Amino acid sequence: xxxxxxxxxxxxxxxxxxxxxxxxxxxxxxxxxxxxxxxxxxxxxxxxxxxxxxxxxxxxxxxxxxxxxxxxxxxxxxxxxxxxxxxxxxxxxxxxxxxxxxxxxxxxxxxxxxxxxxxxxxxxxxxxxxxxxxxxxxxxxxxxx
Amino acid sequence: xxxxxxxxxxxxxxxxxxxxxxxxxxxxxxxxxxxxxxxxxxxxxxxxxxxxxxxxxxxxxxxxxxxxxxxxxxxxxxxxxxxxxxxxxxxxxxxxxxxxxxxxxxxxxxxxxxxxxxxxxxxxxxxxxxxxxxxxxxxxxxxxxxxxxxxxxxxxxxxxxxxxxxxxxxxxxxxxxxxxxxxxxxxxxxxxxxxxxxxxxxxxxxxxxxxxxxxxxxxxxxxxxxxxxxxxxxxxxxxxxxxxxxxxxxxxxxxxxxxxxxxxxxxxxxxxxxxxxxxxxxxxxxxxxxxxxxxxxxxxxxxxxxxxxxxxxxxxxxxxxxxxxxxxxxxxxxxxxxxxxxxxxxxxxxxxxxxxxxxxxxxxxxxx
Numbered sequence: 001x002x003x004x005x006x007x008x009x010x011x012x013x014x015x016x017x018x019x020x021x022x023x024x025x026x027x028x029x030x031x032x033x034x035x036x037x038x039x040x041x042x043x044x045x046x047x048x049x050x051x052x053x054x055x056x057x058x059x060x061x062x063x064x065x066x067x068x069x070x071x072x073x074x075x076x077x078x079x080x081x082x083x084x085x086x087x088x089x090x091x092x093x094x095x096x097x098x099x100x101x102x103x104x105x106x107x108x109x110x111x112x113x114x115x116x117x118x119x120x121x122x123x124x125x126x127x128x129x130x131x132x133x134x135x136x137x138x139x140x141x142x143x144x145x
Numbered sequence: 146x147x148x149x150x151x152x153x154x155x156x157x158x159x160x161x162x163x164x165x166x167x168x169x170x171x172x173x174x175x176x177x178x179x180x181x182x183x184x185x186x187x188x189x190x191x192x193x194x195x196x197x198x199x200x201x202x203x204x205x206x207x208x209x210x211x212x213x214x215x216x217x218x219x220x221x222x223x224x225x226x227x228x229x230x231x232x233x234x235x236x237x238x239x240x241x242x243x244x245x246x247x248x249x250x251x252x253x254x255x256x257x258x259x260x261x262x263x264x265x266x267x268x269x270x271x272x273x274x275x276x277x278x279x280x281x282x283x284x285x286x287x288x289x290x291x292x293x294x295x296x297x298x299x300x301x302x303x304x305x306x307x308x309x310x311x312x313x314x315x316x317x318x319x320x321x322x323x324x325x326x327x328x329x330x331x332x333x334x335x336x337x338x339x340x341x342x343x344x345x346x347x348x349x350x351x352x353x354x355x356x357x358x359x360x361x362x363x364x365x366x367x368x369x370x371x372x373x374x375x376x377x378x379x380x381x382x383x384x385x386x387x388x389x390x391x392x393x394x395x396x397x398x399x400x401x402x403x404x405x406x407x408x409x410x411x412x413x414x415x416x417x418x419x420x421x422x423x424x425x426x427x428x429x430x431x432x433x434x435x436x437x438x439x440x441x442x443x444x445x446x447x448x449x450x451x452x453x454x455x456x457x458x459x460x461x462x463x464x465x466x467x468x469x470x471x472x473x474x475x476x477x478x479x480x481x482x483x484x485x486x487x488x489x490x491x492x493x494x495x496x497x498x499x500x501x502x503x504x505x506x507x508x509x510x511x512x513x
Contacts, residue, residue, distance in 0.1 A: 033164045048164075049165050049166060051166050051168060053174075055174075056172075056174035056176070056213065058168045060165070060168070077165075079247075080210065082242060082252075082297050082298065085247065085299055086305065086351045089304050089305070091304070091352075092354055092355045095354075108394070108396070108397075108437070111355075112354060112356045112395070114351060114355040115356075115357075115358045115392035116349075116351065118482060122483075
C-alpha cells in the first residue's frame with residue numbers, strides 16, 4: 001500500500017513553473033523517472049519528483065531545470081509534518097533558482113536557515129542538491145535529451 | 146482533439162502517477178538525541194564531574210497519511226538503580242496526531258507545553274551552551290510535559306503563522322519552591338491529578354523567507370494538590386505564564402531572546418500550607434548572540450536575568466539570592482547540523498552577592 005501523491009499536483013506544479021502550454025513526456029533513467037517538458041518543438045527543461053524524510057514524514061518535492069541545467073524552481077508537493085512547513089513557502093524556495101550543479105548550496109550561507117524548521121531545511125536542501133546533480137549529469141551525458 | 150492545457154491537466158495526470166515516488170503507508174521512524182557533559186565548578190574541593198546527561202530515543206509510527214504516533218523516551222544521568230538517588234527514565238513525549246488539514250492536527254497524549262523556545266526545541270545541537278539556559282530550568286521548567294488534548298497547525302491567515310493549543314492537567318502547588326518556581330509542580334504524566342486542568346498555547350510567526358521566528362506563549366490554570374484550601378475548580382486561583390520569544394538567523398549571525406513572567410496568585414496560601422516561599426511573580430529572560438566566525442565554529446554569549454521571587458506575598462521574606470544574573474560565553478563546533486561539541490564558561494551572580502559561582506563546561510551532543 002502507498003500513500004497517494006495526487007499526480008495532478010505534479011501537473012499543476014509543471015504548469016506553474018513552465019507555463020500553461022507545457023507538454024510533458026515521462027522518461028526513465030535506470031530506476032529513476034524524469035519528466036521532459038516541451039512546448040511544441042522547444043525543450044523547456046526537465047523535472048523530477050522525489051521524497052526526503054523530515055523528522056518522521058516524507059516530504060515530496062519537485063525539482064525542475066532549464067535546458068542550460070540551471071535550476072528553474074523547486075516545489076514542495078506534499079508536506080506532512082505538523083510543523084516546519086515553511087520550506088514550502090515561495091519566499092524560501094526561490095533561493096534555489098538559477099543554481100547549477102557546480103554552485104555551492106549550503107544552509108546558513110546561500111540558503112537561509114529557518115529556526116525551528118532545521119530538519120526540514122536540511123533535508124530539502126540536500127534533496128534538491130542531489131536532484132539537481134542527477135538531472136544535470138543525465139542531461140550532460142545524454143541519458144536524457 | 147484535446148487542447149494543450151487539457152493535455153497537461155488530464156492526460157498528464159494519468160501518466161504522471163509513474164513519476165511520483167511511492168511512499169510506504171505504514172512506517173516506523175527511529176531517532177534520538179543525547180548529550181554528555183563535563184562540569185567543573187570553580188573552587189577548591191569541587192572536582193569535575195562527567196555525566197551522560199541525556200540519552201533519548203525518538204520513536205514514531207505513521208499508521209496512514211493522517212495518523213502518526215510520536216514519542217521520546219529518555220534516560221537521564223545514564224543509570225537508574227534501586228535504592229540510590231539520581232537518574233531517571235521518563236517519557237518526554239508520547240502522543241497521537243490526527244492530521245485533518247495543514248491548519249488542523251488533533252493531538253492527544255503526553256505533550257510539551259509550547260512555552261518559550263527550549264521546551265519544544267531541546268535537542269542539544271539546537272541551542273548554544275552545554276547546559277540549557279538556567280532560565281529554561283528555573284522560570285520555564287524544561288522539559289515540561291503534561292497529559293492532555295489539543296490542536297496544532299498552520300493558521301490559514303497568511304504564510305508563516307502557526308499555532309498550538311492544549312488542554313492539559315494542572316500544576317501541583319505542593320512542588321513549588323523559592324529557588325525553582327513552578328518547576329517542582331510539573332506532574333509529567335505520572336498519575337497526574339486532573340483536578341485543575343490548564344490551558345497552554347502558542348502563536349508564532351516565521352518569516353516565510355526564513356531567518357526569523359517570533360512567538361508568544363502562555364499557560365493558564367489553577368493549581369492542584371488534592372487540597373480544598375487551594376480550590377479544586379477549573380482555573381481556580383490560577384497560575385498564569387506569559388512568554389515571548391524571538392530567533393533570528395542571518396548568514397553567520399544568530400540571535401535569540403526570551404522573556405517570561407509567571408504569576409502565582411495563590412502564593413500566600415501555598416506558602417502557608419506547605420511552608421514554602423514561592424514568589425507571587427517569577428520573571429526574567431535572556432538575550433543570546435552567536436557568530437559563526439569559521440565555518441561550523443561559532444562563538445556565543447548569553448546573558449540571563451531572572452528572579453524566582455520577583456514579588457513575594459505578604460508574610461514571605463524575599464531572598465535577593467534568587468535574583469540571578471547568569472552570563473555564559475563559549476564555543477560551539479558543529480561538524481554537521483545535527484552534531485555538536487561545546488565548551489563554555491558561566492558566571493553566576495546574585496543580587497544578594499552570595500550564592501554565585503563560576504563553572505566550566507564541556508559537552509558533546511547529537512540528534513538524528
